[in-house]
Amino acid sequence: MKLSLNRTGRSVSGPVVLVIMDGVGLYKGRAEGYPGNAVDLAGAPFLKDQLQHAPIRLQLKAHGTAVGMPSDEDMGNSEVGHNALGAGRIFDQGAKLVAGAIASGQLFTGSAWMDLVGSRENPGAAVKGATLHFIGLLSDGNVHSHIDHLIAMLRKAHEAGVRQVRLHILLDGRDVDETSALLYVDKLEAVLKELDATGKNYRIASGGGRMKVTMDRYEADWSMVELGWKTHVAGEGRQFASAKEAIETFRNEIPGVTDQDLPAFVIGESGAPVGQIKDGDAVIFFNFRGDRAIEISRAFVESDFNVFERHPKVSVKYAGMMQYDGDLKMPPVFLVDPPAIDETLTEYLVAAGVKQYALSETQKFGHVTYFWNGNNSAKISEALETWEEIPSDVISFDRKPRMKADEIGAALVKAIESGEYGFLRVNFANGDMVGHTGILDAAVAAVEAVDQNLPRILEAVNKKGGILLVTADHGNCEQMYEVNKKTGEPLKNDKGGFASKTSHTLNPVPFLVLGNVDGLEASGVAGAGLANVAATVMTLLGFEPPAGYLPSVLRWK
Ligand code: 3PG
Ligand code: CO
Structure with missing residues (x-):
């Protein structure tokens, strides 16, 4: 009209x-x-x-x-x-729509979830054996994301029978208290432990401060996204035994550093990263807000992406929590419909x-x-x-x-x-x-x-x-x-x-x-x-x- x-x-x-x-x-x-x-x-x-x-x-x-x-x-x-x-x-808005889609269960019956994750009755890629990765901002700021959304998805993935989950956590300190990262890491680790007592299958694989890694916006500094690729996908970077160890070490080394500026880290075991993103894996970017989610989404989904060299270039099933840009249809696959x-x-x-x-x-x-x-x-x-x-x-x-x-x-x-x-x-x-x-x-x-x-x-x-x-x-x-x-x-x-x-x-x-x-x-x-x-x-x-x-x-x- x-x-x-x-x-x-x-x-x-x-x-x-x-x-x-x-x-x-x-x-x-x-x-x-x-x-x-x-x-x-x-x-x-x-x-x-x-x-x-x-x-x-x-x-x-x-x-x-x-x-x-x-x-x-x-x-x-x-x-x-x-x-x-x-x-x-x-x-x-996103915060409300996602919470609603989780409460009603709609998120878990939509085509994106069913394709990437699935259920026991209708297995998707991860239930069939692909590693399921979550990348996003770990806090309850409710500006870009909410930790409760992540936890709800983890529980659902577990219930569906997903064996391998890897988390790539971006530390906040910008929408929440400036040094609160461990609160959220501890909360997440407790859930992971409950879902997988072995500590091997459901685990944090990489991360870093949101103003240093992955969450650039409006193409202000693509090098942050490139570092994100290296950290989450390639598993390249300084290794630690746990996210907590990484955070505590950086805080000691860089006095006064706040969470948003913590350097990137990789979780490793015997020198090897525990959670690189590989061909055939499923990746959910769990932020609902778009500005700081578009660039990393482009790196995952655009076949002709050429802003930086992706090493390795992987082919994964990628879904955003929402579609971040309706004009660019970015990303094409998403879990919850954005506000119309x-x-x-x-x-x-x-x-x-x-x-x-x-x-x-x-x-x-x-x-x-x-x-x-x-x-x-x-x-x-x-x-x-x-x-x-x-x-x-x-x-x-x-x-x-x-x-x-x-x-x-x-x-x-x-x-x-x-x-x-x-x-x-x-x-x-x-x-x-x-x-x-x-x-x-x-x-x-x-x-x-x-x-x-x-x-x-x-x-x-x-x-x-x-x-x-x-x-x-x-x-x-x-x-x-x-x-x-x-x-x-x-x-x-x-x-x-x-x-x-x-x-x-x-x-x-x-x-x-x-x-x-x-x-x-x-x-x-x-x-x-x-x-x-x-x-x-x-x-x-x-x-x-x-x-x-x-x-x-x-x-x-
Ligand atoms: C950011 O992305 O910088 C903050 O999370 C929110 O700030 P803004 O809503 O003012 O952009
Ligand atoms: Co602001």
Whole structure:
């Protein structure tokens, strides 16, 4: 069906510009005396002034059920946040869909599971004797994966009669406490022991920190994926007797290292790796989120893959937890159907002939394109859409918290000044990427870098008589220290300092309306969240939001 929008007769005279300050939320804890709020600590005069005095200033929910997560205990993340922003509705997200498919048993009757694993009655490859490998992020962060999903699949594989299982575990410390890897490893080892007391058949074979091995995204650093291939497939790398030994050894050798940065390791016995991936094996990549799963999936399934030399090049049955990219059909085989996000804001605006511009640096480029468009990587219209990517540095961002903020600011101003676009969206990665390092001073500098770019963006918007919307996809840098959930007190680490928090938060995000706001007012929608933004953009551009979209948070007086 061809989409169309009705005109209302009221619109902003200039462009609508949406700035997404990735990972910049509004701290909602016991604010007084909380020492870990990078927004508060930053010399960020523009943002702080607008948070108090912007002509229209609202807050939006950016976590939990408001963005399609299973519960309100789940923090927000960029996938669900950008999906909600770009789709104008709340879709059940991967975390919820996978948990549901496991609870209902559907995951275990689908064609992918039956082909790779199977059951006693209907044996698939692994029940018939192939080794079954699982690769993925081992934590309960529920951003990319959940350990409970892995354990449920292990139990089911065991019940079906699978003899050989090998696990390739990516250590988190980014969506969960920064040195919590052993909690998950111990939990997993206990299950493996229960399923296979010999310790020979169901076992961990390799792993490493998620920011060092396998989980690159948006082609920022393919060498991570190449290292993943060497580690998981070839079994090449430093050997240890167990994952625990690897983690403890690295922690001793690299003081202060956090889980996300732990080096790659291989589990070996008498010098030989215990779990190389071989021709004919079955491989399940158990992350449900796509951005950091696409590259390794391509290496496994593309016959003409040539980004790096795969030694050895193996032919396996490969399934993703989900299909990570609907346009690329990557991977072709998957266990759970992804959310069917359709009729996005981009599609509607293309149908209405509105020219659109999307901009970010590499680390978040897919967020404002692929996630924004419901996890599709292709444009709807070459003629009406311009995407601009500023290459990110390959560096730990605490060392360069400005990242590419200034280049992004300059590119956005240029795009606004060109007068070509009706709607422009941009993601500043700083608050999030630096927030994930857990280093407060760097996060403060990150917020300052974003803040310094906002005034010139507003100036360009004002010259065109447009509207500037400033928001975020979820919180992160406003809470850089863990707090005691009951008392709100910041937690201390064992060295007497504050315990760093690297993960996202449950906090709301700002929604500031700046520029040519004459004739506009807040519409008073109760409990608004990120999914109300798409209808808001439509309202500003002079269109009636379509049925099914969550209502606009602004209206014409
Ligand atoms: C990551 O992938 O870097 C984190 O797990 C989540 O961060 P994002 O949702 O902000 O990308
Ligand atoms: Co993040």
